[in-house]
Amino acid sequence: xxxxxxxxxxxxxxxxxxxxxxxxxxxxxxxxxxxxxxxxxxxxxxxxxxxxxxxxxxxxxxxxxxxxxxxxxxxxxxxxxxxxxxxxxxxxxxxxxxxxxxxxxxxxxxxxxxxxxxxxxxxxxxxxxxxxxxxxxxxxxxxxxxxxxxxxxxxxxxxxxxxxxxxxxxxxxxxxxxxxxxxxxxxxxxxxxxxxxxxxxxxxxxxxxxxxxxxxxxxxxxxxxxxxxxxxxxxxxxxxxxxxxxxxxxxxxxxxxxxxxxxxxxxxxxxxxxxxxxxxxxxxxxxxxxxxxxxxxxxxxxxxxxxxxxxxxxxxxxxxxxxxxxxxxxxxxxxxxxxxxxxxxxxxxxxxxxxxxxxxxxxxxxxxxxxxxxxxxxxxxxxxxxxxxxxxxxxxxxxxxxxxxxxxxxxxxxxxxxxxxxxxxxxxxxxxxxxxxxxxxxxxxxxxxxxxxxxxxxxxxxxxxxxxxxxxxxxxxxxxxxxxxxxxxxxxxxxxxxxxxxxxxxxxxxxxxxxxxxxxxxxxxxxxxxxxxxxxxxxxxxxxxxxxxxxxxxxxxxxxxxxxxxxxxxxxxxxxxxxxxxxxxxxxxxxxxxxxxxxxxxxxxxxxxxxxxxxxxxxxxxxxxxxxxxxxxxxxxxxxxxxxxxxxxxxxxxxxxxxxxxxxxxxxxxxxxxxxxxxxxxxxxxxxxxxxxxxxxxxxxxxxxxxxxxxxxxxxxxxxxxxxxxxxxxxxxxxxxxxxxxxxxxxxxxxxxxxxxxxxxxxxxxxxxxxxxxxxxxxxxxxxxxxxxxxxxx
Amino acid sequence: xxxxxxxxxxxxxxxxxxxxxxxxxxxxxxxxxxxxxxxxxxxxxxxxxxxxxxxxxxxxxxxxxxxxxxxxxxxxxxxxxxxxxxxxxxxxxxxxxxxxxxxxxxxxxxxxxxxxxxxxxxxxxxxxxxxxxxxxxxx
Numbered sequence: 001x002x003x004x005x006x007x008x009x010x011x012x013x014x015x016x017x018x019x020x021x022x023x024x025x026x027x028x029x030x031x032x033x034x035x036x037x038x039x040x041x042x043x044x045x046x047x048x049x050x051x052x053x054x055x056x057x058x059x060x061x062x063x064x065x066x067x068x069x070x071x072x073x074x075x076x077x078x079x080x081x082x083x084x085x086x087x088x089x090x091x092x093x094x095x096x097x098x099x100x101x102x103x104x105x106x107x108x109x110x111x112x113x114x115x116x117x118x119x120x121x122x123x124x125x126x127x128x129x130x131x132x133x134x135x136x137x138x139x140x141x142x143x144x145x146x147x148x149x150x151x152x153x154x155x156x157x158x159x160x161x162x163x164x165x166x167x168x169x170x171x172x173x174x175x176x177x178x179x180x181x182x183x184x185x186x187x188x189x190x191x192x193x194x195x196x197x198x199x200x201x202x203x204x205x206x207x208x209x210x211x212x213x214x215x216x217x218x219x220x221x222x223x224x225x226x227x228x229x230x231x232x233x234x235x236x237x238x239x240x241x242x243x244x245x246x247x248x249x250x251x252x253x254x255x256x257x258x259x260x261x262x263x264x265x266x267x268x269x270x271x272x273x274x275x276x277x278x279x280x281x282x283x284x285x286x287x288x289x290x291x292x293x294x295x296x297x298x299x300x301x302x303x304x305x306x307x308x309x310x311x312x313x314x315x316x317x318x319x320x321x322x323x324x325x326x327x328x329x330x331x332x333x334x335x336x337x338x339x340x341x342x343x344x345x346x347x348x349x350x351x352x353x354x355x356x357x358x359x360x361x362x363x364x365x366x367x368x369x370x371x372x373x374x375x376x377x378x379x380x381x382x383x384x385x386x387x388x389x390x391x392x393x394x395x396x397x398x399x400x401x402x403x404x405x406x407x408x409x410x411x412x413x414x415x416x417x418x419x420x421x422x423x424x425x426x427x428x429x430x431x432x433x434x435x436x437x438x439x440x441x442x443x444x445x446x447x448x449x450x451x452x453x454x455x456x457x458x459x460x461x462x463x464x465x466x467x468x469x470x471x472x473x474x475x476x477x478x479x480x481x482x483x484x485x486x487x488x489x490x491x492x493x494x495x496x497x498x499x500x501x502x503x504x505x506x507x508x509x510x511x512x513x514x515x516x517x518x519x520x521x522x523x524x525x526x527x528x529x530x531x532x533x534x535x536x537x538x539x540x541x542x543x544x545x546x547x548x549x550x551x552x553x554x555x556x557x558x559x560x561x562x563x564x565x566x567x568x569x570x571x572x573x574x575x576x577x578x579x580x581x582x583x584x585x586x587x588x589x590x591x592x593x594x595x596x597x598x599x600x601x602x603x604x605x606x607x608x609x610x611x612x613x614x615x616x617x618x619x620x621x622x623x624x625x626x627x628x629x630x631x632x633x634x635x636x637x638x639x640x641x642x643x644x645x646x647x648x649x650x651x652x653x654x655x656x657x658x659x660x661x662x663x664x665x666x667x668x669x670x671x672x673x674x675x676x677x678x679x680x681x682x683x684x685x686x687x688x689x690x691x692x693x694x695x696x697x698x699x700x701x702x703x704x705x706x707x708x709x710x711x712x713x714x715x716x717x718x719x720x721x722x723x724x725x726x727x728x729x730x731x732x733x734x735x736x737x738x739x740x741x742x743x744x745x746x747x748x749x750x751x752x753x754x755x756x757x758x759x760x761x762x763x764x765x766x767x768x769x770x771x772x773x774x775x776x777x778x779x780x781x782x783x784x785x786x787x788x789x790x791x792x793x794x
Numbered sequence: 795x796x797x798x799x800x801x802x803x804x805x806x807x808x809x810x811x812x813x814x815x816x817x818x819x820x821x822x823x824x825x826x827x828x829x830x831x832x833x834x835x836x837x838x839x840x841x842x843x844x845x846x847x848x849x850x851x852x853x854x855x856x857x858x859x860x861x862x863x864x865x866x867x868x869x870x871x872x873x874x875x876x877x878x879x880x881x882x883x884x885x886x887x888x889x890x891x892x893x894x895x896x897x898x899x900x901x902x903x904x905x906x907x908x909x910x911x912x913x914x915x916x917x918x919x920x921x922x923x924x925x926x927x928x929x930x931x932x933x
Contacts, residue, residue, distance in 0.1 A: 652826040656818075660834035664920060667841055671927035732890060732901065733823040741828060742905040742912070746886045749908075750871055753915040757864045760919030764861060767926045 005051060009064045012048040013078060013131055015041050016124030020117045027113030035103020035454060038116055042095035042123060049080075049088040056085050057479045059492060063133055063197050072136075079133035079197045082483025086336065087130035087261055089480075090253040094343045095123050097458030101347050102245035104454030105354060115155060119249065122148035126254045130261055133196045135184040142180060142222070142258065146173040149255050153242040165238040168547060172235045176225025180262075183218030186211055196265065203268040203490050216270055219262065220279070227259025227313045230287040234544040237294075237306040244350025247302060248458075251309045252343035260316045260335065264328075268490030272323040280321020281410060285417040287314025292424035296525070297532040301349035301359040301432055305342065308385075308428050311421055312338045318414060319400055322407040325489055330400025332484050333497075336476075337384055337392040337466060344381035344462040345432060348374055351455045352436055357445030361431060366441030370448045375437040377459035382433030384466040386426040386518070387511065390499055392470040397422065397514070399497070401507035419514050426518030427525060473499045578695050585702030589709070596708035608648060615641035627680045628673055636666040653737040675767075796846060804846030811839035819913045820906075829909035833916025840917070841924040849929045852921075860925060864918025871911030874904045 019041040026034040052062070065077035080088075102119060106112045125144035132138030147170070154166025190209045193199050199206075206215055223229075228236040236256060240247055250256065263271075263280070270276060291311030298304045312334070319331035351374050353359040356367060368375045384393035404415040450456070469476045477497035486493040501508050521528060536542075589595060604612075618637030625631035639662035646655035682689075723736050723744065733739040741749050815835035822828030840860075844852045856863065875886035890903045 653828070653831070656826055656831050657834070660831060660838065664834060664838055664841070664924070667838065667845075668924055668927060671924065675927055731888060731905070732903070733905075735822060735824050735826060735828070737826075738822045738828040738909070739905075741830065742823075742909045743888050746875070746905070746908060749912060750875070750886075753868055753871060753912055756915050756919045757861075757868050760861055760864055760922050763923045764926055767923075 005048075006062055006064060008048065009062070009078060009080065009131075010066060010076065012045045013127045014124060015045060016120040016127065020120035020124065023116035023120055024113030027116055032103045032107040032112060032454075034113075034116070035100050038120075039096045039099040039103075041120070042092040042099060045092035045127065046089060046096060049085055049092065052080055052085050053089075053479050056080065056082050056483045059483070059486070061197065063195075065133070068134075068137070073134075073194045074136045075134050075195075076137055077133040077195060078128075078131040078137075079195075080131060081487045082480075082485070083261070083264055083487035084131045086332075086480050086484045087253075087257070088127060090336070090339045091123065091126050091130065094249065094253045094339065094458075094462065095119075097343075097347075097461060098245050098249040100454045101248065101350070101458045102243075104452050105245050105350055106243060107454075111155075115243070115245075118148060118151045118155065119245070122152055122249070122254070126258070129258055135188060135194050135196065138196065139177070139181055139184055142226075143174070143177050145226075145255055145258060146170055146177055149173070149239075149250055152246045152250065153239045155243055155246065156241065159241070162241040165235070165241040169235045169239050171551075172225050172232055172547075176222045176232070179218045179225075180222025183215050183222065186215050186218065190215070200268055200490065206269050207273060212270070212273070213275070216273075216275060219266055219270065223259035223262045224283065224317075225259070226262070227256050227317065228287075228310050229259070229283050229314065229317055230290050230310075231543045231546075233287060233291065233310045234542065234547060236310055237303055238544065240300075240302045240306050244302065244346060244353065247306070248343050248346035248350065251306060252346060253339035256309060256313055257316075257335065257339070260313060260320065260331075263317065263320050264331075264488045267320065267323070267328075267488045271320070277321060277323050277408070277410075281318045281407075281414055282321075284314045284316070284318030284321055285414065287311065288318060288417060288421040290314075292421050292428070293532055294536075295428045296424060296528050297536065299360050299362050299529075301352065301361060301364075301436070302346070304361075304428050304432055305345055305349060308425050309342060311425060312342070315400075315418065315421055318417065319403060320488075322403065322410075322414065324403050324406050324408070325485070325493065326406055327400060327403025328488050329481065329485050329493075329495060330396060330403040332481050332488070333392065333396035333399050336469065336480065337396045340462045340466040340469075341381040341384040341393060344377055344459040344466075345385065345429075347455070347459045347462075348378040348381065349432065351451045351459070352448075354455065355446065355451050356436075356448040361435050364436035364442055364444065365439045366437070367444075367448055368437040369441075371437070371450045373450055373456045373460065377456060377463045378433040378437065380463035380467060381459065382429040384463065384470075385429040385433075387422065387514065390467070390470050392466045392476070394511075395470055395473065395497055395499060397511055398501060398507050401510040402505075405506055405510075415510065419510060419517065422514045423517035423521060426514065427522045427528075430518075430522050431525060470499055473497045575695065578699050582695060582698035582702050585706050586698065589702075589705060594709060596705055596712050599708065599712075608645075611641050611644050611648070615645075628678065628682060629670060629680065632666060632669045632673065636662055639665070653735070801846050804843055808839045808843040811842070812836050815839065815913075815917075819909060822909060823903075823905065829912030830916055833913040834920065836913070836917045837920035837924065840921040841928070844925050844928045849925050852925060856921070860918045860922035862918070864915050864922065867911045867914025867916075867918060869911070870914065871908050874908035874911060877904055 019038060023034070023038055026037055030037065055062075062080040063077060064080070065075050068074050068076045078084075099116065099119065102112075102115060106115055109115065122145065125141050125148050128141030129138060129145055132141050150166045150170040153169050154162050156162040157166075187199070187206060188194050190211045191199060191202075191205050193205075206212055225232045236251065239250065242250070288311045291307050291309075291314055295304050295307030295311060298307060316331050316335060316338075319327045319334070322328075349359060351371070352364065352367065355371065356364060358364065380391070384391035387393045387397035400418065401415065404418050405411055407414050474497065477495045481497065482493055482495040485495060615638045618634055618639075618641060621634035621637065622631045625634055640659065643655045643658035643662060646652075646658055684692075723740060727733055727736045727739045727744075731739045731743040733743070812835075815832040818827035818835060819829055819832030820827075822832070840852055840856070843855070853859075858866075877889050878887035879885060881887075881889070886904075886908075888903055888905045890901060892899055892901050894900070
């Protein structure tokens with residue numbers, strides 16, 4: 001690799017974001033054929049990272065860094081080693097075919113451009129995640145995957161089920177993301193390091209810090225939610241609401257593998273402790289069994305695959321949790337195999353759905369003749385999933401059994417779990433890949449025929465890759481598996497892979513046992529399905545329901561809190577606000593005793609006294625006014641008097657603004673009064689008025705005293721001197737006030753005008769809300785009136 | 795409120811006030827004035843027009859929804875800070891261009907663009923509130 005090539009890595013990682021911007025335009029011009037053009041982007045990324053393979057397999061690692069927010073130590077830095085290279089290759093390689101597939105699958109969809117955009121955004125987030133070196137960078141990309149997957153899962157946003165699934169995925173993975181952020185912040189705080197590559201050089205730094213347990217739990221919180229470990233597994237099958245290209249991408253090599261990636265990445269730092277080797281295999285094993293059992297129960301192709309994804313993730317977590325090198329090697333192999341066959345199978349399921357009109361296996365059969373290419377791809381992928389010879393799944397299974405058998409005290413239990421899980425996965429693989437295609441032809445909603453090349457390119461290439469990777473065992477081992485394994489173990493790892501088992505040993509017999517069990521179970525599939533359904537109905541509650549109950553509980557809790565804090569009575573709000581203001585200005589004076597001195601009689605001219613007198617008259621008029629409207633206008637008298645005082649004492653800008661503000665407040669207050677349909681007179685009992693008067697006096701006196709105290713302090717003229725000196729020379733303006741507003745303090749003003757815009761929006765919303773109850777009384781008339789109004793507004 | 799005198803005078807008054815508000819806006823850098831005050835004047839001009847002649851003619855006259863004007867102002871103000879980035883200066887560093895126009899030296903600057911943004915924000919937001927309040931159910 002040349003330096004220039006290494007430098008383009010950032011470009012490669014961020015390229016999907018650029019593609020996301022271009023995609024809608026390209027799709028508008030080229031329609032679905034834009035996919036051919038757009039697929040070049042992930043293909044470019046794939047070949048870029050393929051360039052790293054040789055160097056990485058020799059044990060080199062690369063760190064590419066750009067400054068981002070250097071004052072916080074946050075840099076856009078990326079780490080390329082065995083682990084990230086294989087992930088990057090899987091994401092971009094499968095991504096290329098997903099883009100093509102999406103081109104065919106959503107052909108003619110009005111929002112296809114947007115769909116491509118979301119896919120690319122997600123792809124970019126994933127690339128950043130698996131290569132992120134700086135912990136904060138990694139976290140940002142981690143969160144980006146949550147957000148973009150929300151967009152993807154909820155793509156079909158007109159359906160309530162999609163929206164729910166999207167929200168659920170966001171809440172679960174986003175919640176886990178928060179835990180992860182806390183974990184990362186702890187790591188940064190404890191180790192004073194922020195770059196993963198540096199941390200990995202001192203693998204014991206966290207284990208020896210005394211903060212291991214909280215860090216471990218928080219990181220696990222992130223990884224388990226993302227990788228759908230029991231009991232957080234429920235969001236993954238629900239995410240099947242997304243269009244199939246999304247499922248094929250998210251649930252094969254990307255989103256759900258992010259958690260596994262994180263565990264693998266952190267393995268040198270957190271792994272191989274008693275806690276790690278207990279918790280991970282436990283949760284992984286439970287997830288594996290739950291996933292496969294729930295998969296058997298389904299009859300929908302996509303849901304069956306989704307649950308086996310849950311199961312596969314469980315298997316991976318279980319293997320990583322053993323911290324045995326051979327099992328880790330099995331995990332790496334299985335991860336590769338799973339990405340390939342699951343991506344292919346999802347696409348097959350989508351093609352079947354697309355061409356035959358249903359995904360229900362009980363309504364599918366005999367499609368072999370109609371869809372020969374898809375059938376072949378499905379078989380190849382399913383054989384790999386079953387672990388048949390000579391596919392990559394077979395090698396993975398051999399190695400992982402060898403690993404689980406070495407896994408110390410729990411070896412037998414872990415192996416048994418793996419066998420049962422794998423046997424059930426074989427059942428699903430057979431059901432998904434064979435049942436729709438073989439047997440008697442079943443009448444399907446659509447007349448089934450082979451899909452276009454865009455649809456079958458992905459499954460064919462991915463499933464063939466699973467075969468080629470197995471046939472070229474040695475190359476796969478040295479180029480991909482070995483380097484990735486050494487990243488996970490933290491030390492150079494030797495891999496020796498054989499397609500044909502080198503010696504007849506335990507793993508082979510376990511494999512054969514798995515096949516036998518699987519085939520046995522396949523013939524009992526219907527009975528098994530009924531049994532599991534029966535059990536689930538008997539239990540009647542699951543985390544999915546739990547999620548709904550949790551959300552409903554949260555909503556009613558916040559409702560209760562809001563009702564308690566915000567009673568909805570204007571009078572109470574006003575009273576509380578002003579009492580609090582009075583206390584805030586008076587209490588500190590009382591406690592510190594900092595009362596201002598009584599000022600001497602000022603030496604004013606007669607007209608200055610006159611204006612003050614007018615202001616006082618205005619106030620008296622407010623108090624004696626018979627109607628509210630008169631009071632509001634009278635208050636304006638005092639306001640104009642104050643504006644005149646500003647003018648006389650040399651603040652024309654202030655005076656000018658005061659005039660305008662006063663005018664507009666009177667106008668708007670008057671309008672509000674007429675609109676609220678209040679009684680024009682104030683009919684409160686005398687006691688209530690007295691209380692209001694006391695509060696008003698408290699606030700007024702408090703503010704007055706504060707102002708007096710402030711002006712009696714010695715005046716620090718540094719700022720005004722600065723502005724006076726530089727306003728003309730630096731900012732080219734003689735009006736200091738305006739120069740401060742638009743130049744010296746321009747950033748403050750930007751914030752202030754943002755608030756003005758928001759306030760305008762909020763007031764507008766409030767005014768419109770008021771019309772609602774009337775609408776409810778006379779629905780039709782109200783709606784009509786509102787429509788007319790909306791029209792007028794347009 | 796809708797007396798004949800008021801209704802006859804209001805359009806002229808509004809036009810004058812809007813003109814004056816722009817004058818106040820542009821002189822702001824050297825004399826009392828500026829975007830905020832100018833915006834308030836223009837907003838009251840629109841409010842007066844609305845009170846006199848009804849809200850619909852005002853909405854027609856300003857073409858865009860007042861909140862859109864307001865949001866565009868915010869956008870313009872935020873944009874005014876960007877040119878300095880091209881010159882590797884920090885955000886919102888002011889940039890000035892001077893050129894003779896007939897016999898007068900005309901100064902154009904990013905703070906002026908910023909101030910125009912402030913003006914639009916204030917006009918839009920206040921006018922939006924005032925017009926929405928003036929709109930009665932019967933309109």
